[in-house]
Amino acid sequence: MRTNKDKIVRISVMGEIAPAKMRSPYSITTEGTVKVIPVLGGITYNVKIGYSAYGWEGDHVEPGVSVAARRKEEEIPLMTLSCIGNEAVVMSGDAKGSRGMVTGKHGGVNHVIVHFEDEVLEKLMVGDKILIKAWGQGLKLIDYPKVKVMNVDPDLLERIGITEENGKLRVPVVAKIPAHFMGSGIGASSSASTDYDIMALDSREFGVEDLKLGDLVAIMNHDNSYGVGKYKRGSISIGVVVHSACVSAGHGPGVVVIMTGEESVLVPEIAEKSNISECLNLR
Template identity: 85%
Template sequence: MKFVRTNKDRLVLISVAGEIAPARMRSPYSVTTEGKVKVIPVLGGITYNVRVGDSAYGWEGDHVEPGVSVMARKKEEEIPFMTLPCIGNEVIVMSGDAKGSRGVVTGKHGGVNHVIVHFDDEVLEKLMVGDKVLIKAWGQGMKLLDHPDVKVMNIDPDLFEKIGIVEKDGKLHVPVVAKVPAHLMGSGIGASSSASTDYDIMALDPREVGVEDLRLGDIVAIMDHDNSYGVGKYRKGMISIGIVVHSACVSAGHGPGVVVIMTGEESVLVPEVVERSNISDYLR
């Protein structure tokens, strides 16, 4: 058994700037898959009582982004803003009452182009919509030196080293809390880049498919999906490893969002189901 070698010493550390996004609703009403109408929080803003490590289910909300939602300052900045930050990257508040406070990236939500950030509770109380933040983006371009066919993306190299991936007999064993069948993946499939978005686990009744215990920040395996470049290409024998970044949803075709961090063939990438595998145990 040995640990995985990467090219982390050659990766570029670069600044990406954004600001705290306001709460967003496309309509006052959210319509459920049963045709019921709800008035509930949907996207963006500062979410005070939902954080990484909490359940992905059961909230009276839709696509809830735990902690703080951050957006690009200008439309033309959205591509680097959504592509370069990686889960685990450091975030620094650059304006307002919380100036100088530090947080950490916990996800990306491509449907609305939000980067999701965790801050401690005392910092949340000082933050304001519109406050400027700087993300020290680091991780895109990471390679596994002994496994060049396994693609890695969207994860800070230091966090990657902490989540318990080990090499045994030439294979990479990854601790996950669930194996998600390919047919359960929905909204987000077909997006052009898996390095800048998420896609959703769709399950009307999560108990029927064994994902009812998913938590925000959980590491999961998506079976028979190739995310080397585009999102959600069905390919038998491919494995994609991802992190749950936003909550379940009420609308059809949606559910807890997953950002992919690794994808490769099952002959090399081996997901091992464990009781707990959540990034909240490793984040700064």
């Protein structure tokens, strides 16, 4: 694919490792039971990109390291300009100089999710400063002007196995998600800075229960050109699963959209495996 990546600005954005967050000691499930489980933020040691999005005793678990803006005025650029596949660098603490990779963004709490290898995780602490070399917003597909691209590092886009055939882009995905499966996050004003959730109930019919963190999925009949989750018959949105399933109603694995367009041009094709962990060689 021909792109304008040589014109894309690479710029630093900054945040700090966020502490674990819980709005209450208790999480209420869709079945009406009460759980005491981890929810958001912190450094997650044993949930990683490439692992299942389901089955964890947690809620909205963010794999690896959760990064938040230090000040309110830094929040919008951190969340908007960071793209999946961007390089992240530890700038303070015992792991200073170590490098990782952005694997997602989580709206609402406004966390950027970063993968680091195990030996780096053991040296990190809450409050360590993380610099992200943001690169990707403004990316265009020169020969496909009707396809909008966002939230993805240009180099990663080239590695996910998209093929061109008869004026169409064929994108490998592990699942096609019906529009009515999408929940929390619909209606957000910018699809370039947030995610939205696959509601977890009744998922077996579409094989969604097998989703892994980092999987590529297609959301059917949703246009994410600007706002999140606009229903439009014939539209396709391609996204990456960025956080785990949830226990509360209307929530589930979060998806950050990286491409959106009409089915006449953008064609999702089911593949046995299509995960950014393999594209980025993450361990």
